[in-house]
Amino acid sequence: MKVRLITTDKNRNSIVDILSANSIDLDDESNILLAERGCIDTRGCDLKIEFSEEGIDELINILSLIGNETKLKGMILGKFNETYKPIKIADISYFNALNNDTYANLADGKSYLVKKKLYQLEDELIGDGFFRINKSELVNMKKISLITPMFKGKLIINLEGYKAPFDISRSFTKAFKERLGF
């Protein structure tokens, strides 16, 4: 992976060292721009990652996630307000699909746009305790605080940090109960 780096002289050497340690090369022609806050030259870039001195550690985490898919174990990259952030899978309450986009939702109410589709996440995260409850939602079963049975076999669940309950579609109810060992 190649990036264009715009940073202060003070931080330049240390960032270059960390980038090269993560197999990320510098290239002034790259469409990916890493710019330290205050250095605002964004000409001709498709992706701009702006960072502050305090955020360098997190920046390296993100770059290593982008650069190496195998490091994604236990983490997922989410986008919020044009900012990318690595999110722990265990912290995610549920994923939902909306208008062809997929969002990772945390217990604090924040939603991050994620790259993968719901069916891909369903396949990948089955071992992490995630379960598809209807055609547009995939929940972290460890975040379920209460299961409430309704009439005609329908189930609704409450997730930690969320007031509104979530419906488990009748077609998913049987598999859900089996997953619980019921």
Place this chain on the structure above:
Amino acid sequence: MIFTKDGLIRLLVTIIISVFICVLITAIFFAGQMEALFLIKSVILGCAIWFIAELSFDFIDKLWPHKIFPSYAALCIIILAGTTGGLLLFEVNSFAAILIADAIALFCGLAIAIVNRKIYEKKLNSHLKEFKDKKD
């Protein structure tokens, strides 16, 4: 969907219960003299109650998907309709008898529904707790 596999199983159970009640009542009150018409009427009443129940629970689910009380209210109406219909079917015309039977049916029906639901809810949540403990 209204007519699911589970819904059809409920229909079958309703028909069996209708036949059972009909046989029991004719055996006790009509000295075992079964009238074919009674049996047919009883089964038709059972089917009608099943149909109304399936429709009303589905309708309530669409209106109040996360509220349980409207479903209990519908259950009360269904129990009252079924009991009153059944008594009229067997030519019980005493208002007092219908009132007493309705009250008993309502109490028993609601008690069974509430207790069953509570037991089911408790089991589901204890399985959830076990699942979470295992995963941790």
